[in-house]
Amino acid sequence: MNVFSRGVKNALRSPLRSGAIVLMLAISIGLILSMLVARGSVNAKIDEVKSTAGTSITITPAGVMGFAGGGDALTSAQLATITSTAHITGTSASLNDQLSSTDTSLTASLELGNFGARQMRFEGSSSPSLDSSTTDTTASRPVPTPRTTVTGTTNPNSISTNGSDLTLTSGATIDGNSSDLVALVGSDLATKNSLVVGSTFTAYTKTITVKGIFSTGNKFQDSGIIMPLATIQTLTDQAGSVNSIVAKVDSSDNVNSTVTALKSSLGDKADITSQAEQAAASVTSLESIASLALGGVIGATIAGAVIVLLAMIMVVRERRREIGVIKAIGGSNRKVVGQFVTEALTLTVIGSIIGLAMGVAVSGPMTTSLVSSSTSSTTSTNGRPAGGPGEMMRGGFNQINKNLTSITSTLTPAIFASAIGITLLIAIIGAAVPAWFISKISPAEVLRTE
Numbered sequence: 001m002n003v004f005s006r007g008v009k010n011a012l013r014s015p016l017r018s019g020a021i022v023l024m025l026a027i028s029i030g031l032i033l034s035m036l037v038a039r040g041s042v043n044a045k046i047d048e049v050k051s052t053a054g055t056s057i058t059i060t061p062a063g064v065m066g067f068a069g070g071g072d073a074l075t076s077a078q079l080a081t082i083t084s085t086a087h088i089t090g091t092s093a094s095l096n097d098q099l100s101s102t103d104t105s106l107t108a109s110l111e112l113g114n115f116g117a118r119q120m121r122f123e124g125s126s127s128p129s130l131d132s133s134t135t136d137t138t139a140s141r142p143v144p145t146p147r148t149t150v151t152g153t154t155n156p157n158s159i160s161t162n163g164s165d166l167t168l169t170s171g172a173t174i175d176g177n178s179s180d181l182v183a184l185v186g187s188d189l190a191t192k193n194s195l196v197v198g199s200t201f202t203a204y205t206k207t208i209t210v211k212g213i214f215s216t217g218n219k220f221q222d223s224g225i226i227m228p229l230a231t232i233q234t235l236t237d238q239a240g241s242v243n244s245i246v247a248k249v250d251s252s253d254n255v256n257s258t259v260t261a262l263k264s265s266l267g268d269k270a271d272i273t274s275q276a277e278q279a280a281a282s283v284t285s286l287e288s289i290a291s292l293a294l295g296g297v298i299g300a301t302i303a304g305a306v307i308v309l310l311a312m313i314m315v316v317r318e319r320r321r322e323i324g325v326i327k328a329i330g331g332s333n334r335k336v337v338g339q340f341v342t343e344a345l346t347l348t349v350i351g352s353i354i355g356l357a358m359g360v361a362v363s364g365p366m367t368t369s370l371v372s373s374s375t376s377s378t379t380s381t382n383g384r385p386a387g388g389p390g391e392m393m394r395g396g397f398n399q400i401n402k403n404l405t406s407i408t409s410t411l412t413p414a415i416f417a418s419a420i421g422i423t424l425l426i427a428i429i430g431a432a433v434p435a436w437f438i439s440k441i442s443p444a445e446v447l448r449t450e
Contacts, residue, residue: 003335007342018347021311025351025426026358028304032297033359033411033419034366039293040415041367046286054252054275057088057259059245062271074270076240081265082247087254092155093242095232098147099225105202108146109192110223148189149224150203152232156184158246159216159226166226171197171212179230183208186222187215204235252276252283301422304351305429312344316437323438337438348427356419363411 012018059082063071073095083091099106151159154176157166166173166184174182183203185195190213195201199210208227215222233239249258255276262272316323326336 003338004342007339008346010339011343011346017311021307021347022351022354024307025304025348026355028300028307029352029355029419029423029426030358030362031300032304032422033356033416034363035293035296035300036415036419037359037363037411038367039290039297040412042286042290042293046283046290049283049286050251050253054280055249055255057247057249057255057262057272057274059247059262059266060271061243062269064243064271072269073238073241073243074245076242078266078270079242079245082245082262085247085258085261085265087250087258088247089250090248092153092158092246093229094151094153094158094244095229095236095238095242096244097150097152097232097236099150099203100147101145103204104148106148106189106193108148108223109186109188110146110148110220149220150183150227150232151224152227152229154229156214156226159221166214167216168212169215171210174211174226174228176228177230178228179234180228181206181208181231182211182227184212184214184226185210186224187213188219188222189224206235252280297422301426304423304426308344308348308426309429311347312340313437315343316340324442333438340438345427348423352420352423355423356416359419360411 059074061071061074064073079091079093082088099108101108153159156173156176159166168184169187171184174180174184190196190210193201195210195213197210197212200207201210202208203225214226229242233241247258247262249255252275255274259272259274259276262270266272323336327333
């Protein structure tokens with residue numbers, strides 16, 4: 001009987017003990033594979049998140065917020081500088097204006113209310129009358145009239161509030177890079193003016209054709225108009241001007257450095273904000289899962305190696321006499337060590353087959369369990385928005401939870417190969433120490449004492 005067959009036979013000659021060793025190995029190896037799958041899936045999601053979430057940088061004229069503030073609009077030269085900045089993969093530029101009743105044939109659909117009326121209380125007058133003889137200063141103030149917001153943009157989808165493509169209820173979108181006299185009209189404004197696709201209206205003395213009707217679920221935006229940027233620049237005599245630029249960065253890892261570069265190139269002419277905190281929150285949650293999975297892989301590997309090691313040390317101690325006899329009749333250390341290494345490998349291979357099957361079966365639920373735990377932790381920590389516009393913060397945290405819950409476990413050939421490699425490592429570690437003990441056994445000493 002050769003060394004290999006003898007090692008395989010010896011591994012199976014004690015079914016109860018071998019079964020217990022195989023079961024413990026199978027559990028360890030199954031855990032290794034499931035944790036490798038979880039870590040691989042999460043790492044893939046991290047790469048995806050870094051290229052999508054929190055990669056937006058918003059550049060606006062310094063001192064300008066909406067239609068308030070001072071400062072000058074950004075220029076086409078500044079837009080070119082932004083576009084050519086390293087790590088920026090694309091930009092979306094926009095220019096806002098307001099249409100009064102003298103600028104358009106449309107009737108504004110947005111009622112002013114108390115807040116809107118206060119914001120426009122000085123319309124048509126440089127300042128309210130403060131004549132001390134007049135007790136009712138409001139009498140000298142003009143009656144404010146609602147206006148319609150028009151947005152010129154190179155990317156109509158950038159106007160959406162939820163980060164997804166603009167929802168068209170009818171018609172088709174427009175080319176933001178054209179200079180055509182076309183527009184997308186908000187659903188509330190379209191209803192107010194009985195507009196449908198193909199209808200026309202007047203703005204800035206020009207006839208504008210309705211190409212589509214959109215709805216965002218935001219009443220302010222659904223009362224507005226979207227047109228190509230170049231069209232608005234021409235109609236309002238603001239050639240090359242923009243009041244908002246959204247730049248996309250290739251990875252959230254590069255957001256901070258890109259913001260620094262933009263501040264250096266644009267100086268004090270622009271205010272720059274980013275989603276760096278949102279990106280960090282998304283990636284941190286995911287990285288914690290990946291770290292936990294890596295810890296599970298290391299722990300399960302150590303456990304598997306210890307199981308094989310202790311089992312083989314026990315076997316060597318029990319069979320010292322057998323080892324001594326084999327050496328006494330001429331068996332070399334290499335043959336004896338080979339027999340016991342084969343025995344260890346046999347147990348490991350059987351445990352691996354069962355464990356890998358278990359790992360494939362539980363990898364999906366294991367990944368889901370890890371993600372659910374992290375999602376619960378993130379929700380309890382970030383459930384209440386901390387400062388800033390509530391809608392923006394809620395959108396940020398919703399994106400984080402979406403990133404977590406959209407992870408799908410995937411068993412790739414590379415992950416499977418890694419699991420097999422770790423299994424072989426367990427077998428080598430578990431057999432190396434017993435092999436060293438075997439080489440130290442003296443036949444004469446064993447036969448004399450036993």
